[in-house]
Amino acid sequence: MSQDDTQPPRRGRPPSKAARQKALMAAREILATQGFGRLSIEAVAARSGVGKPTIYRHWANAGELVMEALMSDLPGRAPASGGGLVEGLRGQLHLLVAAFATTRGRQVAMVLAASDPESEMTKAFRHRVILSSREHGRSLIEAAAQAGEIDRPQDIEIILDMIYAPLFYRLLVGHLPIGPDFAEGLAEHAGRLLGGNAAEGPRA
Amino acid sequence: MSQDDTQPPRRGRPPSKAARQKALMAAREILATQGFGRLSIEAVAARSGVGKPTIYRHWANAGELVMEALMSDLPGRAPASGGGLVEGLRGQLHLLVAAFATTRGRQVAMVLAASDPESEMTKAFRHRVILSSREHGRSLIEAAAQAGEIDRPQDIEIILDMIYAPLFYRLLVGHLPIGPDFAEGLAEHAGRLLGGNAAEGPRA
Amino acid sequence: MSQDDTQPPRRGRPPSKAARQKALMAAREILATQGFGRLSIEAVAARSGVGKPTIYRHWANAGELVMEALMSDLPGRAPASGGGLVEGLRGQLHLLVAAFATTRGRQVAMVLAASDPESEMTKAFRHRVILSSREHGRSLIEAAAQAGEIDRPQDIEIILDMIYAPLFYRLLVGHLPIGPDFAEGLAEHAGRLLGGNAAEGPRA
Amino acid sequence: MSQDDTQPPRRGRPPSKAARQKALMAAREILATQGFGRLSIEAVAARSGVGKPTIYRHWANAGELVMEALMSDLPGRAPASGGGLVEGLRGQLHLLVAAFATTRGRQVAMVLAASDPESEMTKAFRHRVILSSREHGRSLIEAAAQAGEIDRPQDIEIILDMIYAPLFYRLLVGHLPIGPDFAEGLAEHAGRLLGGNAAEGPRA
DNA sequence: CATTAATCGAGACGGTACGTCGGGTCTTTAC
DNA sequence: GTAAAGACCCGACGTACCGTCTCGATTAATG
The missing domain is CATH 1.10.357.10 (Tetracycline Repressor, domain 2)
Structure with a gap:
């Protein structure tokens, strides 16, 4: 939006990137072991050790968290095979x-x-x-x-x-x-x- | 399927076809007006006047009820157009x-x-x-x-x-x-x- | 019971005294093994093999059935001890x-x-x-x-x-x-x- | 019991005394107007505006809630009448x-x-x-x-x-x-x- | 280095819906 | 025409999560 994204150095503790990553990791683990139906914000919070409000600060609902978790490890572009x-x-x-x-x-x-x-x-x-x-x-x-x-x-x-x-x-x-x-x-x-x-x- | 479907007349009160139809109708109405996300067994029971246990006697979960509700009004076969x-x-x-x-x-x-x-x-x-x-x-x-x-x-x-x-x-x-x-x-x-x-x- | 109970030969199946006794027996057993809290009409029906409507024909609710079950084996009168x-x-x-x-x-x-x-x-x-x-x-x-x-x-x-x-x-x-x-x-x-x-x- | 009851300041949001009081008040009202037989957790929740899980967080069952509700307004000690x-x-x-x-x-x-x-x-x-x-x-x-x-x-x-x-x-x-x-x-x-x-x- | 302010974890909150149990009624077939 | 079986509607159960809200504890930038 703004052309100068050097955010004004806000005071206070900055959001923890570690919490975000821990939540994503826990979501991936739950998806892998229990499936989408068993994935709940509560379960992600419990498994990751991240608080529920922190998760809601990053994603609006479970669906969005899952989407972000699934968006990693995508099939990269094919390696430009020389053929036709x-x-x-x-x-x-x-x-x-x-x-x-x-x-x-x-x-x-x-x-x-x-x-x-x-x-x-x-x-x-x-x-x-x-x-x-x-x-x-x-x-x-x-x-x-x-x-x-x-x-x-x-x-x-x-x-x-x-x-x-x-x-x-x-x-x-x-x-x-x-x-x-x-x-x-x-x-x-x-x-x-x-x-x-x-x-x-x-x-x- | 079987050629002799004269099921042995079972004892006890038979399942009510009316209850079944009322539940399906309510499910269709909720699907049409509120969407799948808002359809709960509770809501179907409330709208249809059919008891929750009765609904569970007919369908194992909301998904199965919805599937049956959606299985009506399917696109009939095309009318055998004479062409190629x-x-x-x-x-x-x-x-x-x-x-x-x-x-x-x-x-x-x-x-x-x-x-x-x-x-x-x-x-x-x-x-x-x-x-x-x-x-x-x-x-x-x-x-x-x-x-x-x-x-x-x-x-x-x-x-x-x-x-x-x-x-x-x-x-x-x-x-x-x-x-x-x-x-x-x-x-x-x-x-x-x-x-x-x-x-x-x-x-x- | 009495030898000359020439009841006016009513039509249909006569009420079964056996059903009544079976229900009372089942109630006593449940009271003895599981307690009053676990005694339900449903449980009595299941254990006794007597139908629920039959039980309701004899007693208005579980409480009355239990009372009748408990009213047996009461302490008889004391044997008129000669003393003061x-x-x-x-x-x-x-x-x-x-x-x-x-x-x-x-x-x-x-x-x-x-x-x-x-x-x-x-x-x-x-x-x-x-x-x-x-x-x-x-x-x-x-x-x-x-x-x-x-x-x-x-x-x-x-x-x-x-x-x-x-x-x-x-x-x-x-x-x-x-x-x-x-x-x-x-x-x-x-x-x-x-x-x-x-x-x-x-x-x- | 322990002489040092300064409980270690627990983490997390403390239980709401207001919710507790609202539930007790509703229970007393239901007891007074409908009786013990009509008192259900559901009814207390509906009347008090307190959520059912919150009620279960405070009392294990309806009996305990009722007991606590009945434990107020007890007959205080008699005022030490000087007589014999x-x-x-x-x-x-x-x-x-x-x-x-x-x-x-x-x-x-x-x-x-x-x-x-x-x-x-x-x-x-x-x-x-x-x-x-x-x-x-x-x-x-x-x-x-x-x-x-x-x-x-x-x-x-x-x-x-x-x-x-x-x-x-x-x-x-x-x-x-x-x-x-x-x-x-x-x-x-x-x-x-x-x-x-x-x-x-x-x-x- | 102390202050300050935002985020963190924990966890209780009011809710919705779950799936189950049992209540008491009603309907069907069997005796 | 009563008995059994069993489905019916209904109310309540106790639980799982939801998304929100305090809390005390942490943690960085500011003063």
């Missing part, structure tokens, strides 16, 4: 699948479904956790179009949804497993969707 | 989008995310609400293959996910609106995915 | 103390305190369980007066209370044990209260 | 009778009968409400013996029971009214029991 478009998508989808085909995957879906969709924290969570991969896909496609590898698609939003939605769909519905084959198939069909000449099968 | 494969998909997707592009859509996602994925009720809910449309799509595709309209696709599971996942993805993430254009685009891309000769878009 | 007034009282008080210095004693106090004091069953219980001994005492005193052993006391009601109240007082308050010494002391003081010439100590 | 022993007993018994010949009297009996006899609260209640008058009587008797007014009785426990039990007996059994005549008669007979020369009745 499908190659790039394949790499990213493998990373994504590996990152979400765990307990955390369902937790992400749960917290997303349970949170107030208008909250700032929820928006940030959606962008960082869900949509960032979609945006990465968009840039891969646009780069391929720029390079003449494919024609620029007209309905890119729907295509992006078709590529990235199935992962969360399987996560939520659980009708089929999520594994490397799944990422492979998605990448291949994405290629077919983006350009007929993409005659590059799943690794020959 | 894409025409059939288009009709179904329009119905689906119309059915879920409402408050109920997000509620379905929320209750699904929040429920015990192993519960029988959750499984029934997933099949009736989420997967039934997917299965309908499968039968459309297989009929088209049978008719020689398209080649039989190899990865039909992934294709089905790509067609039906985006609706729930947008529902959950909320990054883009859900409307007729969306159904249109999905049907068109589905056609492209299923057969090269699908030059039968809505645009010329 | 104090001798008679002593015999009766020993019987009383023996009958109430058990778990049942406290239960009698509890059910009496908890019951609706206006109910017919409560009145019957009070007369049979509490006041019958007091009335026996009255007749002993009046016989002694008749025989010239003592002067007829003026405040006989208060004297009767002073003789019979302490047992229930100790039962309720529990500040001192209830045993033979207690009966002995009561009888002796009762004699002193009733006539100065009653110079007959506790068995010389 | 019987005069002292008479004064105290009149106060006692006046204090218990009300609805509260039966409530005291009910709560005492219904409470766990081993609970600390029950013990305190018995001592403060029931036995304190008995102890006062003991000190009156011992003072009279010290002063040579009477011989020291041997069975003082039984005598004390005979003096103080009838009040609670009538309360519990309800066979006779409790009024000034009753107190009068008790005092007179107590005098007769304690010493032959107690020719100081209220009559002549």
Whole structure:
């Protein structure tokens, strides 16, 4: 907001970064061992040794705390595989699948479904956790179009949804497993969707 | 299921269908006016006049009650449009989008995310609400293959996910609106995915 | 019961005396093993195999059932000891103390305190369980007066209370044990209260 | 008990005395207007505006709350009437009778009968409400013996029971009214029991 | 170095809802 | 036509967390 963020050195004890970290750590542990349903502010306070009011000073409710706890260890960008478009998508989808085909995957879906969709924290969570991969896909496609590898698609939003939605769909519905084959198939069909000449099968 | 469902007339007072219906009705009203977050067994009991223990006799928890309440008024099958494969998909997707592009859509996602994925009720809910449309799509595709309209696709599971996942993805993430254009685009891309000769878009 | 009970042959299933007895038996068992606090109509029904509505057909509430269950095995009249007034009282008080210095004693106090004091069953219980001994005492005193052993006391009601109240007082308050010494002391003081010439100590 | 009761200043928010008082006040009101049978924690919470968990933080169950509510407004010590022993007993018994010949009297009996006899609260209640008058009587008797007014009785426990039990007996059994005549008669007979020369009745 | 002020932990507060127990009534089938 | 079984509505139970609010204890920057 202000261009000069050198906050006027306020008097009194500054907020403790350690408390914040302890709460996040405890939240991650509870998520890992007991699940989202068992995570309560009370439990986080008890496990972390941080007082409840301190937790409420940092997060508005349990959902926001959980979101922040889940926003670490995200699948970093795929390492810019030199290959073509499908190659790039394949790499990213493998990373994504590996990152979400765990307990955390369902937790992400749960917290997303349970949170107030208008909250700032929820928006940030959606962008960082869900949509960032979609945006990465968009840039891969646009780069391929720029390079003449494919024609620029007209309905890119729907295509992006078709590529990235199935992962969360399987996560939520659980009708089929999520594994490397799944990422492979998605990448291949994405290629077919983006350009007929993409005659590059799943690794020959 | 069994051919002889004449259950042996059990002793004692039979469960009241009226109580069951009153509870479901109250649940639907609360969902419509206050949302899933405000729906509690207590509130359903108060609004319906049905006792709490009676509600617990019928459903194990609020999630199961909500699932059953949401399982009515589903988008019936598309009316067997005489046209080709894409025409059939288009009709179904329009119905689906119309059915879920409402408050109920997000509620379905929320209750699904929040429920015990192993519960029988959750499984029934997933099949009736989420997967039934997917299965309908499968039968459309297989009929088209049978008719020689398209080649039989190899990865039909992934294709089905790509067609039906985006609706729930947008529902959950909320990054883009859900409307007729969306159904249109999905049907068109589905056609492209299923057969090269699908030059039968809505645009010329 | 009687050999010539030619009841007008009423239609339908006759009321089962067995059900009544089974319920009373179950109530006694629960009183003995779990106490008055754990006795509920539900528990009696479960243990006895008698239906709840049947129990309610016989007793208005748990209190009345308990009262009837406790009204058996009461201390019979003392065997008319040939001796004087104090001798008679002593015999009766020993019987009383023996009958109430058990778990049942406290239960009698509890059910009496908890019951609706206006109910017919409560009145019957009070007369049979509490006041019958007091009335026996009255007749002993009046016989002694008749025989010239003592002067007829003026405040006989208060004297009767002073003789019979302490047992229930100790039962309720529990500040001192209830045993033979207690009966002995009561009888002796009762004699002193009733006539100065009653110079007959506790068995010389 | 400990001579240094400066309790170590505990951390955290201290219990609110106001909440405690509000709950006790509501309990007294319910006792007065609806009776012990209608008193539930829920009702106390609703009437007092105090939360249910707060009530449970202060008392283990309804019985203990009621006991504490009943422990106020006790019949203070009789004002040390200058007269002799019987005069002292008479004064105290009149106060006692006046204090218990009300609805509260039966409530005291009910709560005492219904409470766990081993609970600390029950013990305190018995001592403060029931036995304190008995102890006062003991000190009156011992003072009279010290002063040579009477011989020291041997069975003082039984005598004390005979003096103080009838009040609670009538309360519990309800066979006779409790009024000034009753107190009068008790005092007179107590005098007769304690010493032959107690020719100081209220009559002549 | 003492003061001061904000944050910390602890924990009680008024609440809401939970899931369960038992009360007393009513309905259905069996005897 | 009564008995059993058992579901009904209802009230209350005692507990878990919620999010807020005092408290005494800590801790840094200020004076």
